[in-house]
Amino acid sequence: MDDLHLKSRLDQALERQLEPMRPEVSEILAVSQGARRRRNARRSGLAVAVMTALVLGTSWFATSALSRLDSDSAEMASDPSGQPGSEPTAATEDESPSNFVVPQTDAEFTSVCRHASYSSADAKRRLFDAGQAELVAKTSNSMRGWALFESRGGALWGRCEIRRNVVEMAVFRTETDDTPADHYVRSSTVCGGGDCLTEAWLATKLPSQVATVWINFADNQVVRRATADGWIAMSHLLDLEVGEPAIKKVIYLNDGGAVLGEYVPGAGGQATDLPTLASYPALSEGQRLNYKNGNYTD
Amino acid sequence: MRRGDRDTAFTAYVAARQGAMRRLAFALCGDWHRADDMLQTAFTKLYLAWPRLQHEGVEDAYLRRTLVRVSIDESRRAWRRRERSGLDGYDRAAVPATELEESDAILTALAQLPTMQRKVVVLRFWMDLSVDETAHDLGVAPGTVKSHTSRAMVRLRELLAEPVSEVR
Numbered sequence: 001m002d003d004l005h006l007k008s009r010l011d012q013a014l015e016r017q018l019e020p021m022r023p024e025v026s027e028i029l030a031v032s033q034g035a036r037r038r039r040n041a042r043r044s045g046l047a048v049a050v051m052t053a054l055v056l057g058t059s060w061f062a063t064s065a066l067s068r069l070d071s072d073s074a075e076m077a078s079d080p081s082g083q084p085g086s087e088p089t090a091a092t093e094d095e096s097p098s099n100f101v102v103p104q105t106d107a108e109f110t111s112v113c114r115h116a117s118y119s120s121a122d123a124k125r126r127l128f129d130a131g132q133a134e135l136v137a138k139t140s141n142s143m144r145g146w147a148l149f150e151s152r153g154g155a156l157w158g159r160c161e162i163r164r165n166v167v168e169m170a171v172f173r174t175e176t177d178d179t180p181a182d183h184y185v186r187s188s189t190v191c192g193g194g195d196c197l198t199e200a201w202l203a204t205k206l207p208s209q210v211a212t213v214w215i216n217f218a219d220n221q222v223v224r225r226a227t228a229d230g231w232i233a234m235s236h237l238l239d240l241e242v243g244e245p246a247i248k249k250v251i252y253l254n255d256g257g258a259v260l261g262e263y264v265p266g267a268g269g270q271a272t273d274l275p276t277l278a279s280y281p282a283l284s285e286g287q288r289l290n291y292k293n294g295n296y297t298d
Numbered sequence: 299m300r301r302g303d304r305d306t307a308f309t310a311y312v313a314a315r316q317g318a319m320r321r322l323a324f325a326l327c328g329d330w331h332r333a334d335d336m337l338q339t340a341f342t343k344l345y346l347a348w349p350r351l352q353h354e355g356v357e358d359a360y361l362r363r364t365l366v367r368v369s370i371d372e373s374r375r376a377w378r379r380r381e382r383s384g385l386d387g388y389d390r391a392a393v394p395a396t397e398l399e400e401s402d403a404i405l406t407a408l409a410q411l412p413t414m415q416r417k418v419v420v421l422r423f424w425m426d427l428s429v430d431e432t433a434h435d436l437g438v439a440p441g442t443v444k445s446h447t448s449r450a451m452v453r454l455r456e457l458l459a460e461p462v463s464e465v466r
Contacts, residue, residue, distance in 0.1 A: 004454055006423040009404045014321045020330045022320060023338070025312045029305060031338055032345035039346065188335055292402070 031189065031196040038239065102145035102162055106135045109147040113160035116169035120290030122298045123171035127151055127158045137203070137233035143190045146203045146233045150174075157283070159203055163190075173287035185215055187246035190237070200246040201235040207280030211255035216248040230283075252277055308348055311357060312341060319361060325420045326369040328409045340364040362425070366417065366435045407457035415450035418443055 103109045114128050127133045131151025138147040145162035158171045187200045200217060208230045215223045217236055225234045238246055250263040261277035290297050319340070323333035343364050344357065351360050408416055414436070421432045422443070429447075433440040 004451070004458060006404070006419065006454075007426070010325065010408075010420075010424045013402075013404045014325065019320075019324075020334075022316055023334055025309055025316065028312050028316075028338060028341050029309055029345075032308070032342045033305070035342045036346055189338060 034196050035241065039241065042241075102140040103147075106138070109138050109145070109160070109162075110135055110149075112145075112162060112167055113147055113149070113158070113169050116160060116167040118166055118296065119169035120171065120296040120298050123158075123289035123296075124169055126289065127156045127171045131156050133158060136205075137228060137231040139201075139203070139233040139235050141199065141235050141237050143197065143237060144199060144201075144235060146201060146235060148203055148205070148231055148233055150231070156289075157205070170291070171289045172283075172285060173289065175284045175287050176281040185247050185250055197237045198240045198244070198246050199235055199237050203233045203235075204285075205230040205283040206232055206252065207260075207277060207282050209254050209260055209280055210252045210277070212253040212257075214251040214253065216250075218244060218246050218248055220248075304348055307352060308345055315358070315361065319365060322362065322420070322425065323365055323369070325408070325424060326366065326417055328405070328416075336365060336368045339368050363435050366421065367437070369417065370413075370436070403458065407454055410457055411450055411453055414438075415446045415453065418446040419450045419454070422447060 103112050114124065116124070127149060131153075133149040133151045133156070136148050136150045136157075138145070140146065140162075143163070145160075147160040147162075149158040149160070151157065154174055156171055157174050158169055160170075161168045185200050185202045187198055189196055190199045200215075202213065202215075206213070206227055210227055210230065212224060212226050213232060213234070215225075215234070215236075217223070217238055218240055219238045221236060221238075223234060223236060225232060236246075240246060245265045247263075247265050251259055252261040254260050259275060260280070261275050263276075316337070320333055320337055323336045323340075324330055327333055327336060340361055344351065344361050347360065348357075351357050408419065411419065417436060418432060421427045421435060422429070427435065429440045429443050433443045436443065
C-alpha cells in the first residue's frame, strides 16, 4: 500500500519543479522525420545493393563480401590493443549543414564561456575571477563547441558547452572518484541547420596515467587524441539511427603506448574481460556548484 | 496514411502528451535534460511506427513503454551523460524557497533509490500501473517488481523519515 502518498507528493513536487521550457513540437517532428528519411534511405540502399548483387551474379557478390571483410580487418588492425604502436586512421572533419560559428581561439572560447547565459553567476565568479581559471582543453564541430577550464591551484574546474543559441558553463569542485562512467565517451542528439545528428563527446580530465585516447566510432571513423595533463576535449558528429550506440570501442593508453583500459559498449556496460580504468581515480562530476534538480541557483 | 496526415496527427499527439510524458521521463531519470533526450528518442520511435500504432489505438502505452526501455538503456550505458547540458531556452523563473524545499524532499529521496527501484516506484505509485503492467514495461518478472517495490518503500521511509509499516 502506498501509505507514503507517493502519487500526490510526486504530483505536487513535479508541479512545483522548475520545469525547463519544452522543446518545440516542430523540432520533435523534424527530428522524427529525419530519422524516417535516414531509415528509408538505408532500406533503399540495401535493396539496391541486393538487386545489384543478384544481377551481377553470385561470384561478384562473393568477391564484394570478401572485400568488405578485408576492409573490416584493416580497420581492426589499427586497434592499438591488438597491435601496439600501429597508427589508426584519422577521422575527417565533421561536415554537416549548419551556419553555426564556434569560437576558434582560446581567448574567444574564454570570453564566450565567461558570459554563458545558462550558469550560476556566483560559480562563474569563483572560477574565473577568484580562481583565475585558464582554458585547459577545447574542441568543436559544426554544431557545438566544448571548453574546459581549471582554476589556479586546481580547486575548481569548469566545462563550457556552446550551442547555436545557448552557452552553458558548469563549475565543479575538483574531486576525484573511481566512477567509471566519468571516463567514457558520451553521446546525444544535436540539431541544427535543419538536420539532427548524434554527437559523441568526451570533455573531462582523465587519470593522469592516460596519455592518449583512441576511439573507434560507429561510423568507422577513428580518432586518436592526446591528453594534456589528463585534460581532454574531443567531439564527433555521426549520422545514426535513433538510439544507435555511437561508439564501437575506446582504448586508453599510457605514454609508453601500453593499454591501461578499454571499453566496448554493450548491454551492461563494461565488458568483464577488458582492463578498466576503474582503478585510476578520475575527476568527479558530482560536485557541481549552485546546481539542483536540473537548474542553476545563485 | 498520407505523409501530411501522419505529420498532422503526430504533431497533435506530441502537443497533447509532451508535458505528461516529459514529467514521466524526469521522474524516471531525475534530470530534465536527459529526460528531453529520452523523450525525443521515444517520440521518434513512435513516429516511425505511427500508422500501425494509431490504427491500434495504443500510442500512450507504446510511448510509455518505449520511454521506460530507453531509460533502462540509458542506465546501462556507461557512457551516458550523467549531467546533461545543452539547454536551449530554459526557463528559470524564481520559485519560493519553501516550496522548493518541500518538493525537493520527495524528488531527492527518489533520486537516492537504485535505478530499478526508482522506476518501479514511479510506474507503480505515480503511473498507477499494476505489478504485471510494471513488469511488462520493465521487461522483468512480477516477482522482481514486488521485491524492488518492497525494498524501495523501506528505503523511502528511511529517507522521508516516516514510520515503517507493512508493504505489499
